[in-house]
Amino acid sequence: MTRLLSRRPLVAIVALVLLVGTVGSLWAAPPDARKYAITDISKVDDDFAYQGEYVGRLYEPRYGYVHVGFQVVARGDGKFDAVLYEGGLPGAGWNMETKTPLSGTLRDGTLVLEGDGRSVTTDGISATIFDSSGSRLGYMQEIHRVSPTIGANPPRNAIVLFDGESTENLEGAKVTEDGLLEVGVTTKMPVQDFRLHLEFRTPYMPYATGQSRGNSGVYIQRRYEVQILDSFGLEGVHNECGGLYRQQPPDVNMCLPPLSWQTYDIWFTPVQWDDEGNKIANARLTVRHNGVAIHSDRELTNKTGAGKPEGPDPLPILLQNHGNPVHFRNFWISMGEEDLREYRKSRFPRLRRLLRRLFSRLHCCRRR
Numbered sequence: 370m371t372r373l374l375s376r377r378p379l380v381a382i383v384a385l386v387l388l389v390g391t392v393g394s395l396w397a398a399p400p401d402a403r404k405y406a407i408t409d410i411s412k413v414d415d416d417f418a419y420q421g422e423y424v425g426r427l428y429e430p431r432y433g434y435v436h437v438g439f440q441v442v443a444r445g446d447g448k449f450d451a452v453l454y455e456g457g458l459p460g461a462g463w464n465m466e467t468k469t470p471l472s473g474t475l476r477d478g479t480l481v482l483e484g485d486g487r488s489v490t491t492d493g494i495s496a497t498i499f500d501s502s503g504s505r506l507g508y509m510q511e512i513h514r515v516s517p518t519i520g521a522n523p524p525r526n527a528i529v530l531f532d533g534e535s536t537e538n539l540e541g542a543k544v545t546e547d548g549l550l551e552v553g554v555t556t557k558m559p560v561q562d563f564r565l566h567l568e569f570r571t572p573y574m575p576y577a578t579g580q581s582r583g584n585s586g587v588y589i590q591r592r593y594e595v596q597i598l599d600s601f602g603l604e605g606v607h608n609e610c611g612g613l614y615r616q617q618p619p620d621v622n623m624c625l626p627p628l629s630w631q632t633y634d635i636w637f638t639p640v641q642w643d644d645e646g647n648k649i650a651n652a653r654l655t656v657r658h659n660g661v662a663i664h665s666d667r668e669l670t671n672k673t674g675a676g677k678p679e680g681p682d683p684l685p686i687l688l689q690n691h692g693n694p695v696h697f698r699n700f701w702i703s704m705g706e707e708d709l710r711e712y713r714k715s716r717f718p719r720l721r722r723l724l725r726r727l728f729s730r731l732h733c734c735r736r737r
Contacts, residue, residue, distance in 0.1 A: 402445065402576035402577075403574075403576055403577045403578075403581055404574075404577070404581075405445075405574060405575070405576050405577070406572040406573070406574045406577075406583075406693060406694050407572055407573040407574075407628075408570075408572045408573075408628075408694050408696065410573075410628050413573055413628070414575070415475075416443040416445070416446075416447060416449070416475070416575060417443060417573060417575075417628075418493040419441055419443065419449065419475070419480045419491060419492075419493045420441050420442060420443040420449070420575075420626055420627075421440075421441060421493075421511055421512075421513070421626050422438065422439065422440055422441075422458055422511065422512055422513070422514060422625075422626065423438070423439040423440075423441070423491070423495075423496050423509035423510060423511050423512065424436070424437070424438050424439070424457060424458060424461075424509060424510065424512055425437055425439075425496070425498075425507055425508050425509030425510060426507050426508065426509075427453075427455075427498055427506055427507035428506050428507055434507075435455060435456070436455075436456055436457045436462055437453055437454060437455060437456070437457070437498075437507065437509065438453075438454040438456070438457045438458030438459070438461065438462065438463055439451060439452070439453050439454070439458075439489065439496060439509050440452050440454070440458070440601065440602040441480070441482070441491070441602070442601060442602040442603075443573075443575040444575055444576070445575040445576040447474050447475040448472075448473075448474055449472065449473055449474065449475075449480060449482060450470070450471070450472050450602060451470070451471040451472070451473070451482045451484075451489065451602065452468050452469065452470055452471070452602050453468060453469040453471065453484075453487070453489070453498075454467070454468045455467035455468065458514070459605075459621050459622050459623060460621050460623050460659070460661040461514070463621075465621070469484055469485045469487065470484050470485075471483055471484035471485075471487070471488075471489060472484065473488075473489075478492070479491070479492060480492075480493070486500065486501045487499065487500060487501070487506070488501075489509075491509075491511075493511065494510070494511050495508065495509065495510050495511065496508070496509040496510075496511075497509075513629070514625060514629075514659070515630075516625075516630070516631060516632040516659040516660050517659075517660040518566065518632045518634055518657070518659075518660050519568065519630060519632055519699075520699065521566050521632070521634070521699070523566070523701035523703065524703050526703060527701045527702060527703040528558070528701065528702050528703075528704070529700075529701045530556060530700040530701055530702060531550045531697065531698065531699075531700040532699065532700075532701075533548040533549075533698060534548070536550075536554075538556060538557050538558070539554050539555065539556060539557060540554065540555045540556070540557055540685075541553055541554050541555060542554045545696065548698075549570075549696040549697065549698055550688075550696065550697040550698065550700065551694070551696065551697075552585050552688055552689060552690040552691070552693075552694075552695050552697075553688065553689070553690030554687075554688050555591075555685050555686065555687045555688075556685040556686045556687075556702070557685065558685060558704075559590070559682070559683035559684050559685050560589070560590060560637070560639075560683055560684075560685065560686055560702070560704065561639050561683050561704065561705060562637065562638055562639065562704065562705040563635075563636075563637050563702050563703060563704045563705070564634070564635070564636050564637075564702070564703045565587075565633070565634070565635040565636075565637070565686070565701070565702045565703075566632070566633070566634050566699065566700070566701050566702075567587065567632070567633045567635075567697060567699070567700050568630055568631065568632050568697065568698045568699045568700070569585070569597055569630075569631055569632075569633065569695060569696065569697050570627075570628060570629065570630050570631065570695065570696045570697075571583030571585075571597065571598070571599040571610075571627045571628070571631075571693075571695055572599070572627060572628070572693060572694050572695065573627040573628050574599060574627065574693070577599075580598070580608065580691075581693075582598065582599045582600075582693075583597070583598055583599030583627060583693050583695055584596075584597065584598050584689075584691035584692070584693050584695070585597040585598075585688060585689050585690070585691055585693065585695040586614065586688075586689040586691070587633060587635070587686065587687075587688060587689075588676060588686065588687035588688075588689055589635070589637055589654070589686055590639065590677075590683060590684040590685070590686070591676060591677045591684045591685065591686075591687050592652075592672045592673070592676040592677050592678070592679060592684065593613065593652060593654070593669050593672060593673050593676055594613070594614040594673045594674055594675075594676060594689070595611065595612075595613065595633065595635065595654075595656055596608060596609060596610055596611065596612045596613075596614050597610060597689075597695060598610045598624070599624070599627045600622060600624045601624045601625060601626050601627065602624075603622060603624075604622065605618055605619050605621065605622025605624075606618045609622065609624070610622070610623075610624040610658070611623060611624070611656065611658045611663045611664075613664065613667070613669065613673050614673040614674040614676075615673055615674045616669070616670070616671075616673050617664065617667060619656075619658065619663035619664065620662065620663050620664065620665075621661060621663060623658040623659045623661045623663060624658075625659060630698075631658070631659055632657075632658070632659055632660065633656060633657070633658060634656070634657040634660075635654060635655070635656050635657075636654060636655040637652070637653075637654045638652060638653045638654070639652050639683065640652045640679055640681075642681040646681060648679065651668045651669055651670055652668075652669040652679075653666055653667060653668055653669065654666075654667055654669065655667070686702075
């Protein structure tokens with residue numbers, strides 16, 4: 370009996386240790402948290418439901434009720450950052466000046482965020498704003514913005530680079546089981562003047578930060594990078610989504626939450642060179658991110674970041690592989706007529722020779 374009694378505390382302690390270890394593992398970050406990346410929305414964690422965009426109204430003593438936008442960013446393990454924008458969301462009413470950063474955690478199923486004498490609580494569907502005394506100042510509702518150019522059809526003379534099936538116009542293309550294009554792919558044709566449409570989706574990487582969070586890029590002529598990054602809710606600097614890497618930030622950060630489909634519509638004019646190979650005019654581009662102009666006829670003074678040196682020879686477009694599972698769809702390009710003619714000639718040299726022989730024989734037969 371004495372021996373049995375002495376075992377019970379030991380068994381209880383072991384059981385408690387196992388229970389604590391099990392519960393702890395349920396909430397622990399993945400072993401390599403910074404590389405934890407989800408591309409399937411059915412496999413996200415509980416935090417994902419709270420991340421996103423909200424719009425509503427806030428009472429300001431000086432002005433009365435004003436419109437506000439709110440972006441909530443998941444940081445892993447029930448931790449969040451957020452930004453409250455006066456006037457509305459970026460690209461949809463924000464006055465480009467007034468914003469309040471907040472941070473917080475989940476508490477019994479409610480996300481509580483605090484900053485600058487205000488607090489916001491949300492259940493992932495609606496959100497309430499309070500002042501420091503606990504008085505209600507405003508109310509917001511979650512929304513899901515969709516780019517107005519999602520699903521844009523290519524013009525008649527466009528080259529379809531990827532439509533979910535064919536990759537004949539791409540080098541190194543890999544396609545997922547659900548028909549999405551992966552990173553690390555290059556167009557077969559070099560480019561000069563063009564208009565481009567691309568739809569992309571960044572993965573959900575709550576533990577990653579900075580350049581490790583949903584990183585890719587559109588390398589025009591492999592020289593000039595329009596950055597792709599999950600910079601939802603961030604400042605919008607030169608190395609974040611829409612930035613011309615190390616050269617120019619976007620006019621406004623139009624990045625949507627991860628796992629949202631986003632669009633780039635890009636118009637590009639290359640560097641102009643004289644007959645001696647001297648540069649006489651910089652490259653220029655216009656970029657619309659999710660339908661909003663973030664660069665308007667912007668001059669590119671040189672290559673960006675790790676881009677190839679500028680030169681008179683045109684180069685292709687690269688969708689950068691930075692080690693994160695960014696995916697693409699509905700990728701097409703419309704080039705100048707001369708570029709299109711040259712590309713189509715280069716695609717079918719054998720067919721062109723056969724047609725010439727056929728026409729030559731037909732001509733000979735007619736003469737006889």
